[in-house]
Amino acid sequence: MDSEGLLKYITEEYKDKIIDSGIVGGVATIEVKPGDWESIAEYLKGDMETRFLSVSNYGAVDYREKLGGYQLVITLFSYEFNHKLTMKTLLPAEGEECPEIKTLSAVWPVADWFERETAELFGIVFVGHPDPRHLMLDEDWDGEYPMRRGWSGRDFITKPDK
Amino acid sequence: MFELGGIFEAIGKWLNGFLPPVWVTIISAVITGLAVLGFLSLLALFLVWWERKISAHMQQRYGPMRTGWHGVLQTIADGVKLLQKEDLMPKDADRIVYFWAPIICFGAAFMAYLVVPFGKGIIVQDLNIGILYIIAITTFTVVSLLMAGWASNNKWALLGGMRSAAQIISYEVPLSLAIVGAVMLAQTLSMNGIVSAQAGGFWHWYVFREPLGFLVYYIAATAEANRTPFDIPEAEQELVAGFNIEYSGMKFAMFFLAEFVNMFTVSAIAVTLFFGGWQPLFSFLGFIPSWVWFMGKSLVSVFVLMWFRWTYPRIRVDQLMNFAWKFLLPLAFLNIILVGFGIVVFK
């Protein structure tokens, strides 16, 4: 299916769950509610018309200033049909708050590391994650989320002890 | 002419002229000990350089070129560097065992040369159990590797030590059985006796009598000397450096030199048992000194071992065990049976 066809199929099939849809940069894109995040992922993986077996990319965007929260963006794709789909959801959060969402690592095991990275860099809590340790940062790194907008490494340069 | 054997006899006679026999024994023991030690040190230095050159030329590069003519002094420079290095010992190492392991390793490598016939009459002591003695004394190498692996208090070193123990014990069996063939043919265990039994041209060499025995011996000996494709005790890519991971400075150098001495030892035994030792190719070539024949043949064998190393990948530890027990061992038994038949039939 090309992007339009795919988008049409998905918006019809799951119309009660999709808030917004469109084609962004040639890729079919849908937006869902945070509560439907895991269930729609399961549907999309199992649906014989879509067969999204793999995750191409999975990350977050800090939209606190503009939309009042963090946007999770996952790009799925199918080897079988050679099509892609970007799925988004907005997690409302203000200030230093850490929003919560259900993990996708049970649906796609590869989401494990993507979520660990997003969790430590953005401060998003993935509920039910099997291994919520730090991935990139030190194990004792705490309370700072470097990829949030406004965080600057300059504040963080520490001089070594004498 | 140029036979070195006469020199040793002459020295002995000269000493006998004015000293009591006990002193002669002691002095000649010291002299031969020092001579063998000096020879082996030089040999190891040469072999290290040679291996570097061979590997370099096989890989289309030059290798050491700056120190001396084509880098001949490179190993000496390396040795001086290693001597200056700090001798590190891990904090939780077992100090005594850690200290003794390289010494035993080098000592065992050195002791084997007691019975190696370098030429006609050039042998420190022609024991009548010569070949058995070598097999027995080289087991101290594995003891030293185990000691090094254990005393370093490092898991990688321990794994390396365990691998080497398992490997050497396994390969000792086909190795000894391969030697039995040559012993049966020569009807003696003495190294000189085995060489003498192969006199009179290359067709008398045992490699043509029992090629199977030679094959088993050479493969097992490669494993005994920890050379690629059987260098798993120190597999750099898996165990970082295996049993000698924590060693530095001179202690490391001792392990390193012992490896090269061992390589020459297994080559010398191969030459003695299967290629007529110091016997010339044809009897009319006898004017070339016997020690030249011996060294030449041994170095060819060393070259082949080096050739293996720079060509083959490393075999895996369980494949190595399977190979020893399921392939080499039956082959060694087959060799003994064939040699026995041959002796009875051809008498």
Next chain:
Amino acid sequence: MTVKELKTEEFMVNMGPQHPSTHGVCKLVIKMDGEEIKEITPHVGFLHRSIEKIGENRTYAQFVPYTDRIDYVASMNANHAYVIAAEKLGGVEVPERAEYLRVIMAELNRIASHLVWLATFAIDLGAVTPFLYAFREREMILDLFEMTCGQRLTYNYMCIGGVNWDIPKEFEPKLREFLKIFPSRVDDYEDLLTNNPIFLYRTKNIGILSKETAFEYSVSGPSLRGSGVKWDIRKAESYSIYDRFDFDIPVGYNGDAWDRYRVRMREMRESAKIVQQAIDGLPGGDIQTKVPRTWKPPEGEVFTRIEAPRGEMAYHIVSDGSTKPYRMKIRTASFCNLQVLPIIGINHLIADLVAIFGSLDIILPEVDR
């Protein structure tokens, strides 16, 4: 009584962060039973430089040199992935000649990257000589890069709107010479390894990656094709001008280390074919579309991906209409490929783990970014 009833102990070792076979700073905590691996926990992040954060603080053009550092073994491909994303975001047209040059450089870099992989893979298995053979040919490619852009490792060659420098006069004869001898050199490597019984023992049926596991972990690149999936983004989503060239996608059957090896060996030949076609069809003309120094792409977002030597490299760039990206997410192949190691590495010996790690061709800076 059998061995199973005997009580055995498990043994934990740290493989890395300084270990010759992790090809960089990766720490694998291994739980072993004897020498058999029962559990692998990778620890990464030692090289984390937060390139994504840097991307938010640099203008679009300034970011190109940083992409070199994502995958220093295949910088050209890393450049390519980024400039394609940025161009799509801003709707920049690239001159024909620049596209051809990009393909030539990217494919040459793919060969160079596979040569580095071959060298290190062989050394992981204890064969030292192929290492130097492979580096000899890589040297020729690096010479070509050096005469084009003056660099040998991190090239900063491609820019938004084209490429930074045209090739010099002596480039083409040198390249043709390389293309002439390269197939026979690949034969040399194959002579040394492909049918060597020890090599076969060490790689056949080692680290079998099934199709299903590969899909679940989004494994991409040669590691995926080794499992028998005919998937190459150059064909499937033909970016740049790859649709103009004729080349095959080599695939394996079992997904073991040997299949991954075979796929990469054949891919080198295919890449050489592409370079040959590209240099034959190289048109004249401009090499760059002028893009203003303070380039402001319109507000929006873009997701593009390319086939880098190690697999899929994707950029998700969000623009807020200013000179700097609002958010830049980089998806790299090694990040996903490394995740299958704990799955396919267990119940093997530690020597096999080294072979499997080598056959996956992980580059740690790409994992950590």
Next chain:
Amino acid sequence: MGLAVFYILAAVILVSALFVVTLRNIFHSALMLIVCFFGVAGLYASLNADFLAAVQVLIYVGAVTILIIFAVMVTHQLSGKKIRQYNDQPVPAGLIIISLFLLFVVSLSKTGFEVVKSISSSPTVEGIGKALMTSYVLPFEVVSIVLLVALIGAIVIARKD
């Protein structure tokens, strides 16, 4: 000189044997066992039993002790840890040792040791081989069968299934 060699070797054997049973680190005990065996081999060599000496080193040092060390290394509970070499019953043990010692003293004093004037220095290998194949062929074969049985037993125990 022969006597001096004997005393040195005897001292080595006794001291190392003492260490084997007193050292609290089992790995060190195993290493001391090697020294002890090596000393015994030296005794054989000084008695012109060269074949026996070589076999002593080959089998006891090269195989038996290495297997012991190997087993120690594999079991992490043993290696590195200090273990007790004595138990809580010193009195019965002491009694047994003293009675054994007395037994030895009595039997040694009653044996008339024959002094051999000259030890033949001819090779012993041939003699041992002939003896094993002629007068001692039955014990030799029995030992072989016992070893074979042990081998099969070991394989059956260690078989993976």
